[in-house]
Amino acid sequence: MNGTGNAVWGRTEQQDFRSRVRGTLLGVAVGDALGAPLAGLSLDEIREGYGAEGLVDLAPAYGRRGAVTHLTQLTLFTVDGLIRAQVRRDTGAWHPPTDLHRAYLRWAATQRDWGPDERRKEDGWLAREEWLYARRDPARALLLGLGDETMGTLEAPKNPGEPGPEAAARSAPFGLLVGWEPQLVAQLAVECAVQTHGHPAAALTAGVYAVIVHGLACGDSLDGAVQRGLALLAVRPGHQPVSDALQYALGAVRQGMPTPARVEELVAAGTAEGVLAAAVYCALVGEDVRHGLRLAVNHAGPSAATGALTGGLLGALHGETALPPAWLAELEGRPTLLELADDFAMEMTQGPALHGPAGASPGWLARYPRA
Template identity: 60%
Template sequence: MPLWSRAQQQDFRSRVRGCLLGGAIGDALGAGIEFEQLEQIRTDHGETGVTGYVPAYGRRGAVTDDTQMSLFTVDGLIRAHIGRDSGAWHPPSDVHRAYLRWYATQQDWGPDERRKDLGWLGREEWLYERRAPGNACLSGLAGTADGPLPTLDDPRNPTSKGCGTVMRAAPFGLLTAWDPALVFQLAVECSVLTHGHPTGYLSAGAFAVIVHAVARGGTLEEGVHLALALLSERPGHEETTAALRAALDAVRAGVPSAERVEELGEGWTAEESLAIGLYCALVAEDVRSGLLLAVNHSGDSDSTGSICGNLLGALHGETALPPELLAELEGRGTILELADDLVLELLHGPALHGTDGWNTRYPTGG
């Protein structure tokens, strides 16, 4: 990591916080209407649909598996970065172990205190709730703790291209010191841990590259064109490429609306969720309007809201997020703490490695 000025470090911290918090806000906005059709949403909430949080999972501002898995992605990336000191540098393995820790939260009543590998995130009791996790994420991780790591040549669920592979991929884009092609590859290699269809893992790679571009201070459009260039080199890119181009075309098609969003799909598949989240970010006048457009449609509202929120948060930083939505967001403190730990690790890792506190927070080697 090159030496950054204080202003650059503060900007990076704001973008990391914005990305993770923005994704969680979008996730929570869509959580209460995830399985509803647009007509029903308008019947229940008015012609403009939801304008804020509606109760889900017994509270307002509740997040889903989208945010849960994104947090564990960050946890895995921090541990991978620490592991470089020992020469154990294989980030997909660290992310896989992090996803297995998330998988345990979906099976257990609470943290198993006998496990030494949980770290602080794995001991957050509020994460031990099922929030409609994707079948491919669960089946992809089941029984893989002691087996060979799934790879691009031998992926899990080779026919699956569900959006569960995209909605957790934003943190890869926060590795701003990395080359975009390496960010793309890492997102792909971590996607095939659960989703093996080319459209699924290439959509995750494309999303990570777009986040990467804006986290570096670029525009969404620059990120999309870079993603398209990287996609063109990959077999099976056609559906993902078409989805990104459809999102760009929709921007030029006229006034944003829920109906225009629905022309891009419902968001249950990887490429549709990416297209919807991207379109809503591209046309957003501000973060709030973009997020509301991203969730008020028939389909996977929490995932499209999460993707849009990741993009807008990375683009504008945390201070652009709606304060009234931040105030009620479930797990806000945890998300902020993890975001700041990622920044600390990426900017100052060597000064932290080997300290008892950091080793306790992020134990490595297991």
């Protein structure tokens, strides 16, 4: 399977891939939604508000249970950009970072506009989803990085001092490019991260997270996927803080029962690499998806980002059916998430039939315009 349309996918392969794509996107969203009510709270405040065990179920945020933050919104636009890049490839215009940047600019428009502009057919269907026009406390680096048309690049990154986890938390979909070589997955995630988060560790964290998801989506174990990510990191300049954080997470797994204090220790200052380290730890030590996600959000750090990263790992590892049905039932935007997940799986497995040399599906090109 090379992900470029030349592979032959069997029915079982297709079903497994679709389950992992759905699991990844739903996992990101449900982890994000679980952590959303805890923004800015200390562990003591969490326990005071939700009991001795902390938050154990979805709770209201932004006026409803199951509400997602900007992290899920951006993850959806990452998927949209990846599909659009594949569709545009037929035209000979093949530069995925540009297509992702255009997708992120479409997200930025949702943070400024009252609602979708039906006249802009070139925006595709996702940008016409009205529920995405809710502003959910986007990080300043995102608004600054996408505040004009200039695209951040490796040579001229946006916000070069920004170490936060937001770029990593939108990067799970890169890992679903299962036909790509891991180093290319990492490179694309890094090039797209610097469009808003130019700090080397933040960008490399996005890259290694995508590689770990890639390993899981290809059927690897979580420990094996992390080891592969570490091997790829080792050749990258500036990798040491990210590598050290991941190694620390792997070591923490062997140090007794998991506790919120251990998660807080890994999260540390809330930098991208600390949040990823905590997510890897929670995914490794969680008895099941529910336990891993609860562990990921009950701390004083960026709970939504830790939950989103953990959910992406667990969803890619186990597939859609392992996620708690009661949480999915209340999840904001679930129909959109499923529709986009299935479109992505279809594009990656049947792309040539939708827009190949033999002809194009007008319906598909209306959803994902080449313009």
